[in-house]
Amino acid sequence: MAGFPEPLQRLIAEFERLPGIGTKTAERLAFAVLRDTPAEVGSFVDAISSAKQSVTSCLRCSNVATADLCDVCADPTRDAGLILVVEHPRDVVSFEKTGRFKGTYHVLMGRLTPHEGAGVEALSIRNLEHRVTSDRVREVILGTNPDIEGDATALVVEKRLQGKAVVSRLARGLSSGGAIEFAGTEVLAEALRLRRPSGSGG
Ligand SMILES: [Zn+2]
Numbered sequence: 587m588a589g590f591p592e593p594l595q596r597l598i599a600e601f602e603r604l605p606g607i608g609t610k611t612a613e614r615l616a617f618a619v620l621r622d623t624p625a626e627v628g629s630f631v632d633a634i635s636s637a638k639q640s641v642t643s644c645l646r647c648s649n650v651a652t653a654d655l656c657d658v659c660a661d662p663t664r665d666a667g668l669i670l671v672v673e674h675p676r677d678v679v680s681f682e683k684t685g686r687f688k689g690t691y692h693v694l695m696g697r698l699t700p701h702e703g704a705g706v707e708a709l710s711i712r713n714l715e716h717r718v719t720s721d722r723v724r725e726v727i728l729g730t731n732p733d734i735e736g737d738a739t740a741l742v743v744e745k746r747l748q749g750k751a752v753v754s755r756l757a758r759g760l761s762s763g764g765a766i767e768f769a770g771t772e773v774l775a776e777a778l779r780l781r782r783p784s785g786s787g788g
Contacts, residue, residue: 648693648710650675667724684775698739753784
């Protein structure tokens with residue numbers, strides 16, 4: 587039985603490496619690329635390589651950036667004394683869409699998943715501790731996802747910041763288990779506005 591030609595197999599294999607892409611989807615994507623004009627393919631290849639070359643991590647908050655500092659950290663009108671801790675740059679985008687948060691972020695670049703082997707040291711918590719002690723931070727809001735791993739991550743961050751800053755948590759307006767990146771902007775804005783001191787339960 588003849589399979590796909592080697593170059594096509596290779597393209598399918600590259601798509602299949604990506605998260606959430608199974609063999610059938612990878613095949614569909616590969617055939618879609620083959621239907622593209624050379625100019626479209628060139629633009630696709632260029633987008634991949636230029637994103638890889640120019641997108642880096644903010645030195646302060648670990649958010650995605652194209653310079654030393656991300657757009658939020660580089661903005662002098664943002665309140666550096668207020669930090670919202672999130673798991674992923676996608677969450678930054680979600681909170682930015684609310685238009686209500688005027689502080690800065692700290693992106694952990696992950697969450698605690700002990701069974702998958704991702705430990706505390708893989709997260710950018712040390713940088714956060716450094717910011718809190720050196721930048722006169724008034725309040726740190728824990729904005730991890732409202733699920734088991736998000737809560738475990740928040741607990742660890744809170745312990746590390748004990749006695750160094752006021753720590754608060756988002757209000758439970760977010761449905762438990764619902765991811766921040768899929769929450770509506772009004773829900774997120776309310777969760778921020780109604781945040782409460784950490785350790786108060788609920
Ligand atoms: Zn930043």
